[in-house]
Amino acid sequence: MARRKKLYEGKAKILYEGTEPGTIVQYFKDDATAFNAEKKDVIDGKGVLNNRLSEFFMKGLTQLGIPNHFIKRLNMREQLVRAAEIVPLEIIVRNVAAGSMAKRLGMEEGTPLPRPIVEFSYKDDSLGDPLVPEEYIAAFGWASQQEMDEIVSMALRVNDYLSGVMYGVGIKLVDFKIEMGRVYEGDFPRLIVADEISPDSCRLWDIETGQKLDKDVFRRDLGNLTDAYTEVARRLGVMPSNVTHTPTKPTLIN
Numbered sequence: 655m656a657r658r659k660k661l662y663e664g665k666a667k668i669l670y671e672g673t674e675p676g677t678i679v680q681y682f683k684d685d686a687t688a689f690n691a692e693k694k695d696v697i698d699g700k701g702v703l704n705n706r707l708s709e710f711f712m713k714g715l716t717q718l719g720i721p722n723h724f725i726k727r728l729n730m731r732e733q734l735v736r737a738a739e740i741v742p743l744e745i746i747v748r749n750v751a752a753g754s755m756a757k758r759l760g761m762e763e764g765t766p767l768p769r770p771i772v773e774f775s776y777k778d779d780s781l782g783d784p785l786v787p788e789e790y791i792a793a794f795g796w797a798s799q800q801e802m803d804e805i806v807s808m809a810l811r812v813n814d815y816l817s818g819v820m821y822g823v824g825i826k827l828v829d830f831k832i833e834m835g836r837v838y839e840g841d842f843p844r845l846i847v848a849d850e851i852s853p854d855s856c857r858l859w860d861i862e863t864g865q866k867l868d869k870d871v872f873r874r875d876l877g878n879l880t881d882a883y884t885e886v887a888r889r890l891g892v893m894p895s896n897v898t899h900t901p902t903k904p905t906l907i908n
């Protein structure tokens with residue numbers, strides 16, 4: 655394969671220069687991290703599953719007219735996306751109290767929220783992605799007030815879509831995180847959903863049993879992460895035929 659320019663290596667993905675101007679190749683790694691990378695491991699097959707699942711969800715958003723960066727899947731671990739100027743926020747939507755919210759407010763995990771709540775954290779690993787009020791976002795110019803209105807309404811639409819899709823396969827969407835970016839048409843910026851939508855960035859609980867099918871399996875040592883993600887993929891009918899996660903060393907997939 656011709657050498658490509660690596661643009662960025664993050665915790666879960668590598669970005670390469672895309673084939674066309676304005677495009678990027680996202681390579682999904684098997685690396686799993688939690689608690690701001692204090693806990694790390696390599697989970698065989700995770701990247702393949704997340705590449706497929708993110709493709710599935712982004713295509714669903716496209717069908718509903720929710721703009722996003724997905725262009726096409728290139729292979730088992732890579733997808734071509736539109737390059738965007740990432741808004742430095744993690745946009746979190748919650749339907750049920752869990753994780754940091756449950757902890758912060760002393761709520762029992764699993765308590766349904768009166769309505770979906772959108773919150774923002776400032777994307778900065780060295781600070782541990784701190785929760786920020788909207789006031790900061792406008793004041794520091796991370797996004798304009800008009801963009802914030804659009805971010806909130808898009809995030810809620812994504813929530814309706816994802817909740818529905820998950821509900822249809824017996825999974826409760828507890829919360830999720832997305833990133834958004836700007837693409838320019840001339841001088842005019844437009845917001846699109848970027849990064850990934852996968853069990854790495856959602857909390858997914860089986861409706862019947864409450865079993866966790868997301869990255870909490872890794873964070874909290876609840877079992878085999880690949881099995882959990884494979885179950886989500888299987889229920890959604892997103893089952894790559896050649897995903898294997900044998901305990902022996904896998905063959906290199908490029």
Ligand SMILES: Nc1ncnc2c1ncn2[C@@H]1O[C@H](COP(=O)(O)OP(=O)(O)O)[C@@H](O)[C@H]1O
Binds near residue numbers: 665738
């Ligand atoms: N369409 C896009 N254009 C530009 N950057 C993107 C796009 N989608 C995602 N990114 C960025 O690519 C990186 C993805 O790699 P990841 O391993 O998730 O990084 P991190 O460790 O920063 O979370 C993130 O920093 C994300 O903001």
Ligand SMILES: [Mg+2]
Binds near residue numbers: 664
């Ligand atoms: Mg990331």
